Amino acid sequence: MLPKTIHIVVKEGGSYETDFSNFTGTDCLAAGKQMHTLLAQFGVLVDQTDITPKPELLAAQGVQQELSADLETNHKIQAEG
Numbered sequence: 001m002l003p004k005t006i007h008i009v010v011k012e013g014g015s016y017e018t019d020f021s022n023f024t025g026t027d028c029l030a031a032g033k034q035m036h037t038l039l040a041q042f043g044v045l046v047d048q049t050d051i052t053p054k055p056e057l058l059a060a061q062g063v064q065q066e067l068s069a070d071l072e073t074n075h076k077i078q079a080e081g
Contacts, residue, residue, distance in 0.1 A: 006031065025060035 004027075007019040018035070020028035029051075036046045 006035065026057065028057060
């Protein structure tokens, strides 16, 4: 089994893009939330997140409910996973 990896590209201006590889189902969403918690410990606050779901995420059962719940909390989702 391939290791789970998170590839992060930091852009000029401080925005960044992430790509979650080798996660199953909605595990990438949980990893993204954990990543935001860890970043906050270092003073990096994420106020908007957008997700471009990969087919594996869309195939996971219940993903639509999780995406809707995140959108209701005023977050756009953008992390590939």
